[in-house]
Amino acid sequence: MIGSRALRIEDRVLLRGAGRFAADTQRAGELHMRVVRSPVAHGRIVSIDGTEALRLEGVTAVWTYADVADLPAIGFRLTPREELLPYRQPVLARSVVRYVGEPVAVVFAESSYLAEDAAELVDVEIESLPAHLDPDAEPVVWVDAEQASWAAGNGERLPAQDSEASVFTIGYGDVDAAFSSGEGRVFTMDARIGRHTGVPMECRGLVAVYDEAEGQLIVDGAAKVPFWNREAIAAMNGLAPSQVVVRETHVGGGFGPRGELYPEDVLVTVAAMRLRAPIKWIEDRQEHLMATNHSRGQHHRLRALVDEDGYIRALDATFTLDQGAYVRTHGATVASLTASMLPGPYVIDNLRVTAHVRLTHKTPAGTYRSPGRYEGTFARERLIDAIAHGLGLSREQVRRRNLIGPEQMPYERPIQAMGTHLVHDSGDYALLIDKAAERFDFPAIRETVSRRRAAGERVGFGFGYFVEKSGIGPSEGARVVVDSAGAVTVLCGASSVGQGVDTVLAQVVAEVLDVPHDSIRVVRGRTDQFQYGRGAFATRLTVMAGSAALNAAKAVRDKAFRTAAAELAVSVEQLRIRGGVVEVEGAEHGGLDLGQIAGILEPLRASELKEEPGLAADGWFHTDHMTYPYGLHAALVRIDEGTGRLEVERFMVAYDVGRALNPLLVEGQIAGGVAQGLGGAMYEEFLYAADGTPQSTTFMDYLVPTAAEVPPIEMLVTEDAPSPLNPLGVKGAGEGGTTAVAAAIASAVDDALQRPGAIDSVPIKPDTLRRLLQPTTTHDVPTKE
Amino acid sequence: MTRSTVPVRLYVNGDRYDIDIEPRRTLADALREDCALTGTHLGCEHGVCGACTVLLDGQPVRACLMFAVQAEGASVRTVEGLAPDEETLHPVQKAFWEHHGLQCGFCTPGFLTLVTGYLEEHPEAQEDELRDVLSSNLCRCTGYQNIVTATMSAAEEMRG
Ligand code: FES
Ligand code: FES
Numbered sequence: 001m002i003g004s005r006a007l008r009i010e011d012r013v014l015l016r017g018a019g020r021f022a023a024d025t026q027r028a029g030e031l032h033m034r035v036v037r038s039p040v041a042h043g044r045i046v047s048i049d050g051t052e053a054l055r056l057e058g059v060t061a062v063w064t065y066a067d068v069a070d071l072p073a074i075g076f077r078l079t080p081r082e083e084l085l086p087y088r089q090p091v092l093a094r095s096v097v098r099y100v101g102e103p104v105a106v107v108f109a110e111s112s113y114l115a116e117d118a119a120e121l122v123d124v125e126i127e128s129l130p131a132h133l134d135p136d137a138e139p140v141v142w143v144d145a146e147q148a149s150w151a152a153g154n155g156e157r158l159p160a161q162d163s164e165a166s167v168f169t170i171g172y173g174d175v176d177a178a179f180s181s182g183e184g185r186v187f188t189m190d191a192r193i194g195r196h197t198g199v200p201m202e203c204r205g206l207v208a209v210y211d212e213a214e215g216q217l218i219v220d221g222a223a224k225v226p227f228w229n230r231e232a233i234a235a236m237n238g239l240a241p242s243q244v245v246v247r248e249t250h251v252g253g254g255f256g257p258r259g260e261l262y263p264e265d266v267l268v269t270v271a272a273m274r275l276r277a278p279i280k281w282i283e284d285r286q287e288h289l290m291a292t293n294h295s296r297g298q299h300h301r302l303r304a305l306v307d308e309d310g311y312i313r314a315l316d317a318t319f320t321l322d323q324g325a326y327v328r329t330h331g332a333t334v335a336s337l338t339a340s341m342l343p344g345p346y347v348i349d350n351l352r353v354t355a356h357v358r359l360t361h362k363t364p365a366g367t368y369r370s371p372g373r374y375e376g377t378f379a380r381e382r383l384i385d386a387i388a389h390g391l392g393l394s395r396e397q398v399r400r401r402n403l404i405g406p407e408q409m410p411y412e413r414p415i416q417a418m419g420t421h422l423v424h425d426s427g428d429y430a431l432l433i434d435k436a437a438e439r440f441d442f443p444a445i446r447e448t449v450s451r452r453r454a455a456g457e458r459v460g461f462g463f464g465y466f467v468e469k470s471g472i473g474p475s476e477g478a479r480v481v482v483d484s485a486g487a488v489t490v491l492c493g494a495s496s497v498g499q500g501v502d503t504v505l506a507q508v509v510a511e512v513l514d515v516p517h518d519s520i521r522v523v524r525g526r527t528d529q530f531q532y533g534r535g536a537f538a539t540r541l542t543v544m545a546g547s548a549a550l551n552a553a554k555a556v557r558d559k560a561f562r563t564a565a566a567e568l569a570v571s572v573e574q575l576r577i578r579g580g581v582v583e584v585e586g587a588e589h590g591g592l593d594l595g596q597i598a599g600i601l602e603p604l605r606a607s608e609l610k611e612e613p614g615l616a617a618d619g620w621f622h623t624d625h626m627t628y629p630y631g632l633h634a635a636l637v638r639i640d641e642g643t644g645r646l647e648v649e650r651f652m653v654a655y656d657v658g659r660a661l662n663p664l665l666v667e668g669q670i671a672g673g674v675a676q677g678l679g680g681a682m683y684e685e686f687l688y689a690a691d692g693t694p695q696s697t698t699f700m701d702y703l704v705p706t707a708a709e710v711p712p713i714e715m716l717v718t719e720d721a722p723s724p725l726n727p728l729g730v731k732g733a734g735e736g737g738t739t740a741v742a743a744a745i746a747s748a749v750d751d752a753l754q755r756p757g758a759i760d761s762v763p764i765k766p767d768t769l770r771r772l773l774q775p776t777t778t779h780d781v782p783t784k785e
Numbered sequence: 786m787t788r789s790t791v792p793v794r795l796y797v798n799g800d801r802y803d804i805d806i807e808p809r810r811t812l813a814d815a816l817r818e819d820c821a822l823t824g825t826h827l828g829c830e831h832g833v834c835g836a837c838t839v840l841l842d843g844q845p846v847r848a849c850l851m852f853a854v855q856a857e858g859a860s861v862r863t864v865e866g867l868a869p870d871e872e873t874l875h876p877v878q879k880a881f882w883e884h885h886g887l888q889c890g891f892c893t894p895g896f897l898t899l900v901t902g903y904l905e906e907h908p909e910a911q912e913d914e915l916r917d918v919l920s921s922n923l924c925r926c927t928g929y930q931n932i933v934t935a936t937m938s939a940a941e942e943m944r945g
Contacts, residue, residue, distance in 0.1 A: 007881070007882060007883065007885075008885065010890070011882045011887060012874075012882070012894055014877040014887060014890030015864075015868075015874060015881060015882060015887070015893060015897070016824070016864070016865065016868055016874075016878070017822070017824020017825070017864030017865045017894045018824065018865075019821070019824075019890055020823075021823075021826065021891060022825070023817075023823070023826075024817075024823040026818070026821075047911065074786070112814075113809070113810070114788075144809065197800065198925075199925060200891070200925055201826075201828045201834060201836060201889070201891045201892045201923060201924065201925045201926075202828065202889070202891040203828070236846065237844070250889070250891075251889060252826070252828075252889045252890070252891030252892075253889045253891060253924070253925050253926055254889075264810040284830055285828065285829040285830060285834075286831075291907060343935075345943075385914065399795075423822075447920070476796075496890070497889065497892065497921065498889025498926055499888060499889075499926075500888065500890045599942050642901070652834070667885075667926060668885050668888060668928075670928075671928030671929075671930055672925075672926045672927050672928045673928075673930055674886060675925075675927075675928035676925070684848065698829070698831055698833070699829050699833035699834060700831070700832065700833065704923050705917075706915065706920040706922075706923060707916050707919040707929040707932065707933060708916065708920035710921075710928055710929050710930070712930045712933075713928060713930060719843070728907070737928075
């Protein structure tokens with residue numbers, strides 16, 4: 001069962017249209033919330049007048065900051081660096097607006113149509129101020145002392161703060177000494193990654209109601225981190241966490257942005273308490289594209305000291321991260337991950353990475369699938385290509401020269417990643433290149449490229465190597481319960497954003513109890529069903545929840561064995577489980593099925609057997625290190641000379657996941673990840689006018705790849721390096737489809753153009769390619785293979 | 786001010802719905818909220834993503850771009866109307882399941898109706914043509930290949 005291509009247990013419901021997504025919850029007497037958003041990027045609020053809106057019949061309330069002035073700014077869930085506190089976002093703008101789309105007021109009305117009408121009648125007067133949009137420009141004054149002290153919320157009086165929220169440096173060795181040694185050659189790379197983000201197909205939404213009978217606030221439509229959000233919602237509403245029930249319904253994609261605690265979420269729950277009515281809020285797509293976290297948006301400047309054979313002695317890197325207008329729940333997570341994962345699979349003797357987190361008058365930014373690694377991998381792999389070109393070595397040679405060797409594993413890099421020591425747990429990085437080259441026949445691809453190029457086509461081949469991370473702890477738990485009919489339920493603190501976690505957990509439990517995986521029910525993402533859960537992020541669930549479910553299932557099996565042994569008067573060693581029946585080894589018939597054993601374990605009998613009542617057990621898994629899967633992306637591209645159109649003819653992924661619990665789902669994760677990576681490499685970008693007006697607020701201007709743009713993804717999933725850190729040996733597969741896409745495409749485009757280093761930013765758009773295709777005075781220099 | 790409503794009769798999945806709605810109500814909202822058929826999803830409400838696709842007299846249409854009053858008297862088929870009964874899946878649904886053509890499942894109703902509508906009219910369609918048809922809807926999870934494979938396999942199954 002573990003390792004099989006089991007079909008998903010989630011699908012029957014979804015295929016019949018019977019799922020329950022956020023917008024599908026309807027409650028009698030519900031009020032619809034609509035957010036009034038700032039139309040300007042930066043300005044001072046002069047007045048907000050809701051009188052006209054309130055005149056509409058069916059409009060219940062209009063709130064501005066004054067109505068929620070008692071609420072604090074939204075807190076950090078991860079990487080809560082102290083210096084970021086003054087940049088936290090209020091749930092409604094206080095006196096200054098800082099991006100187009102910032103909530104300035106909310107209206108509540110009896111229908112969603114009416115709420116929209118009313119929102120348009122709210123009269124918002126804002127005096128515009130100049131917008132600061134370039135994170136590379138000198139920092140400007142960002143928040144005054146009053147706002148800074150208020151947002152920090154720690155009782156301290158802070159001075160005004162500038163737009164550089166944080167600067168920090170990590171590293172090891174002595175970079176300066178290396179560079180001043182006078183040995184080796186210096187290579188530089190200036191690389192930019194455009195602003196884009198997850199854009200799940202389902203927009204955000206939340207429905208909350210205060211149940212007076214139960215004395216509980218019920219919140220439906222949460223995702224990703226329901227347990228953390230419960231604590232935050234409880235605190236914001238002055239309730240005990242046990243008085244708040246947060247339930248995840250079906251979730252239409254996560255990818256990082258969805259499920260974090262946003263201003264709207266707080267407003268929905270506060271309104272449910274104060275207006276004593278069910279409150280429903282469903283974001284529309286235009287709102288989503290300017291209100292939900294953006295991501296990426298980085299500018300890297302890399303400098304490397306390299307030996308003649310391509311070995312990198314030192315890497316000195318600086319990058320700016322365009323944080324947008326506020327620092328939200330992720331704190332400094334993206335910057336911190338970018339810095340720590342920048343060296344990737346390479347040894348690099350001396351390292352220094354400096355991060356600049358800078359505010360601009362744009363939508364706030366957070367994580368998106370492979371946060372920091374997509375950006376860093378692009379910059380680093382561009383640098384490696386530049387080194388190869390400069391030294392006259394092949395791109396593959398330079399990579400091989402620098403890879404951490406299998407004999408060096410586990411390999412500790414003396415820096416931290418997400419607050420844990422960065423230890424590459426296992427891997428044979430070079431072996432994966434060999435395997436990929438063989439499986440996809442790189443020599444044949446190179447030959448085809450030369451042949452077609454000779455015939456006048458603009459084709460190119462390129463690749464990028466990366467290391468991912470997954471399975472962040474510290475803990476995850478699961479409970480396996482068998483009822484008297486023998487039906488198995490797994491309850492856990494995990495969350496699902498649509499990636500198939502139910503199936504994987506069911507497979508793990510099915511293997512131990514030897515029952516069909518599709519007979520198992522999985523309950524997750526509900527704070528009233530389990531006591532603890534860290535959430536669905538950072539590709540952690542297969543590792544963490546999977547291991548916890550394994551431990552819980554084993555504990556249930558042990559308990560079933562003990563009970564059956566007593567009942568059948570045999571020893572535990574004589575028992576085995578087959579098809580959900582515990583039987584005596586070698587016996588023809590007899591035995592007890594799990595339902596019968598659950599029946600035996602009713603409270604009275606159980607106490608006689610000295611067991612806890614019920615056939616149930618909890619399992620936990622703890623870890624203080626992450627696991628590091630790794631992979632390689634390769635692309636074959638063709639550029640149309642006339643239009644500059646870039647076509648990805650083939651895209652190949654080789655990825656070592658330690659152990660694939662369900663290859664079907666692993667491949668699905670990779671394919672979906674690649675499509676998103678292609679979006680960021682070629683199509684998707686949030687652009688802004690000079691005054692800060694967003695120009696990508698519909699699917700007409702924010703281009704999500706379709707079936708016409710995404711080629712079939714060729715995959716090689718290997719299991720050469722199981723993780724020693726968990727009982728299943730798994731490393732997460734959720735993000736490795738995305739990580740090196742931009743790097744591989746850029747490398748292939750350089751090759752197609754026969755201009756090494758031509759591509760230093762993504763997305764790569766046709767107009768860029770048209771410009772690069774103009775005849776130049778310099779001669780084409782082929783990349784060496 | 787009270788808003789005026791109009792009576793509209795919709796035939797959805799063979800059932801008759803007599804509803805009173807504002808004339809400006811979209812077909813998608815009427816299906817979801819007035820007929821309680823929430824399988825039709827809204828991913829953009831501006832005609833690009835196709836999550837709201839339903840079959841109107843057999844033709845795939847964007848239910849977010851139509852007013853419910855425009856569907857008066859027409860026959861509407863939504864994702865809830867694809868499977869013949871509680872136990873059995875429609876061949877297109879079955880193919881999506883077997884080929885892992887969905888992850889979060891949010892775009893899925895739109896793809897299922899699109900594919901069903903198209904294959905019923907063009908049973909002989911081949912891969913290139915089907916890929917082209919599928920490019921009218923967005924999916925953010927799957928990377929599409931499994932959707933293409935599922936569609937091809939459903940086409941074969943439906944041809945019998
Ligand atoms: S919701 Fe109708 S096309 Fe997107
Ligand atoms: S399966 Fe999630 S959008 Fe298609």
